[in-house]
Amino acid sequence: MNATTAKAAEKAVKKAASAKTAGVKTAAAKVSPAKTSPVRKTAVTPPGGESPTALVRRARRINRELAEVYPYAHPELDFENPFQLLVATVLSAQTTDLRVNQTTPALFAGYPTPEDLAAANPEVIEEILRPCGFFRAKTRSVIGLSEALVENFGGEVPGRLEDLVTLPGVGRKTAFVVLGNAFGRPGITVDTHFQRLVRRWQWTAETDPDKIEAAVGALFPKSDWTDLSHHVIWHGRRICHARKPACGACPIAPLCPAYGEGETDPEKAKKLLKYEKGGFPGQRLKPPQSYLDAGGRPAPPLGAA
Ligand code: SF4
Structure with missing residues (x-):
């Protein structure tokens, strides 16, 4: 890969990584849930003559309906701690979560901490990450973010948006995935599915992800933001597809x-x-215990009935 191609690939990885999906239930709540992520608020102007109150009601009804359809909606990446979720989310750019879940066990078995990954031989990591695609750029990102965690944050994943986005390969949306699912801090993950669906539902006409985040955030209480992100993204992946909903x-x-x-x-x-x-x-x-039913069986997949 020449320098230009490598640069373009790295850019694509960073962009796609930050556009990846949202999370699960809290894995390691190290920050008070009472503290919320800084999401910009904006006034909502409903399209099509719908009153603001009617829009809020319809939006919340959609979320309730989706919660019944996807009661087990969660981030589809396997992780056991914030560091694993952060790395897995970066790796998930331009590939499936399943592929990442098949790859990360070997990575975390050999390199369980930021210190381990920061000191790793890049060629060895490239071979481990090869199945995920863009493996050279992703190797640079995960080693780079591990180095930054060691140098700037004492080897711990920070629980603040403004710190997370300073890490290589970590954008605002990746940061919200980590905050929402590893720290229990409400966040809206505006990935490609989220953008498409909220526009179809006329929750907002905005096209800029930050403005979408603010407009949708104004329709829901903060406590709903993380699960709302899961519901919308799962619906986009399973039913409301881009080309053939x-x-x-x-x-x-x-x-x-x-x-x-x-x-x-x-x-x-x-x-x-x-x-x-x-x-x-x-x-x-590796679904967490919380996703299994009383008999230890996984929740039934959509359409199983
Ligand atoms: S699948 Fe069709 S009806 Fe359902 S949310 Fe998408 S566009 Fe609307």
Whole structure:
């Protein structure tokens, strides 16, 4: 890879990493949940003549409906601590969460801490990360962020947005994934699915991710932000696809102004649904105990009934 290509790849990795999905339940709450992530507030102007109150009601109803459809929605990356989630989220750029989950066990077995990864031989890490694609750029990112964690944060993942975004390969959206799921701090993850769906639902007409984050944040209490992100992203991955949304099989069709943008025939729409890919639930290979039912079985995947 020449210098220009490498630079472009690194840029793509950083951009896509920060656009990746949201998280699970809290894994390691080191920061008080009472402290919230700094999300800019903005006044909401509903499109299409809907009153602000009606928009809030419809938005919250959609979130409630999606919570019933995806009761186990969570980040689909396996992780056991904030460092693992941070690295896994960076690795998830331009690949599937399942691929990352298949790769990270070997990485974390050999390099469990930022100190270990900061001191690693890049060529060895490249070989481990090869299946994830962009493996040279991703190697630079994970070693670079590990070095920064050691040098600037005592080897600990910081629990503040402004600190996280100083790490190599970590953007605002990646930071919110980590804050929301490893620190229990509410955050809205505006990835590509989130942007597409909230515009289809006419929650906002904004196109800038930061403005979308602010507009949607104003529709919900902060305590809903992290789970809302999971619900929206899961719906985008499974039903409301970019090119062929399965409107005829969509549980929130009556609430959606974009109904009809995709296939409305129920039988044809069913064939468009995308189900779980790897472990249970979702793409995780090691679901935390909290996602298992009383009998120790995974929650049933979407469409299993
Ligand atoms: S009705 Fe269609 S466009 Fe609307 S949320 Fe469902 S799948 Fe997406």
